[in-house]
Amino acid sequence: MPELYGGAPELKPVEALSLWHDVVVQSVRNDGPDLSSRQLAIMFTVYLDPPPHTVRGLAAALGVSKPAITRALDTLGSLDLLKRSRDEADRRNVLVSRTMKGSGFMEEFAELIIRSSRGALT
Template sequence: MPDLAYGGNPELKPVQALSLWHDVVLQSVRNDGPDLSSRQLAIMFTVYLDPPPHTVRGLAAALDVSKPAVTRALDTLGSLDLLKRSRDEADRRNVLVLRTVKGTGFMQEFADLIVRSSRGLVA
């Protein structure tokens, strides 16, 4: 039975991990959707996997990057309607980063792409 079979040893070997990520990246650039940078994807993963609220300041700290770097990434993600920003009514100094319907669909499709790519490793 392969190492990656569900219920078996879930640990990937380094070459398998690289092969999986290569396939995911290759498929994502071949799709009709946006071609996101690693920073933009990291922000998407954080917002869609970690519980809210999300702020520019919090994302910068979580990713260990500058607030301007997060802002630039959010400018692009906002223009693609994958995330949106809104002023926090409780503390007007904070900018909240919110999910969108289109962003949720993008993340679901990305997750499906990862699952499909991983099937090649367990086949």
């Protein structure tokens, strides 16, 4: 089987869909928040890409409007998964940063993906 990402087996399309299906089903069964794809994309970007993160930068990275990012951040902020603050160096910018609760959420989500992938790859 061809390899992808440093030795992991490459998934066939139906296996990839099955894996993502399992991840999504498990995530909605958890007690945690049920995030939209846009909200998850923002979480992945903030937690995987090096800071600083701004509303403008997230909008550009994800190819969506600033108001769409703002709406998603309203929800993520109310869940204490991310926080916003003014950039003191440039008051026009709004910085987006991690929270402890958000870090825990992402660690749990990663574990969910790992557990689901074990079933998909066996």
